[in-house]
Amino acid sequence: MLTVKMLKxxxxxxxxxxxxxxxxxxYFALFINEKVYQFVPTKAKEIQINRRTQKVVNTDALFAFQKGKDVIQVAMSELISIPDFLLQLNEIAKPYYINETEEEINFKNENATIISELEQENIKRLIDQALDDRNRAAFERLVELL
Incomplete structure (x- = not known):
């Protein structure tokens, strides 16, 4: 059974x-079968987390832990299945996450509205052009888009 003793x-x-x-x-130690194993940086040495999704990226990484001459390798996929590991990792990385502010969300919504209005205006201009060119098929297709 795996539990986190220390993660810094x-x-x-x-x-x-x-x-x-x-x-x-x-800085990193695990209890493995009720024995303390210390992290040794022979394999993977870092944990990569996406700042937007807040998910661990390098799930295929292998970490080595040693107690005396006994070395055990633990996969990141196994570590992230430990709730305590995820909690501690989240506390460490939380200040570095990118969270969209309300202002950024409003800015994106305003941009989407402007783009939609521009598209509608463009369709109206194309309808006018189809009328000038007496192109009935283009006119009918464009009217459906409004």
């Missing part, structure tokens, strides 16, 4: 789309 980032790097949580010795 060595450092956090943010990019446009991702938060990269870099791990190091002594």
């Amino acid at each position: 980032p060595y450092y956090i790097k943010t990019e446009n789309d991702y938060v990269r949580i870099i791990l190091a010795y002594q």
Whole structure:
């Protein structure tokens, strides 16, 4: 059985789309079968999270944990199935997530409205042109779009 004993980032790097949580010795430990295993950066060394969707991206990463000479590899897909791991990871990454503000949402809605109005005006101009050209088929097709 896996449980998280400690999860602290060595450092956090943010990019446009991702938060990269870099791990190091002594900052990440798991209880595996009631024994404490320390993270060793021999395989994967970071957790990548999408800043918009807040989901772990590198689910195929393998992390190594060591107790004495015993080394166990745990897949990220297995780690994200542990609720405590996800809670701690979310608390670490939360300040770096990108959340759309109400202002951004209103801006997008205004843009969509303007684009829709421009499309309607363009259809009306094309109807006028079809009437000038006496193109009945184009006129009927364009009227259906209104």
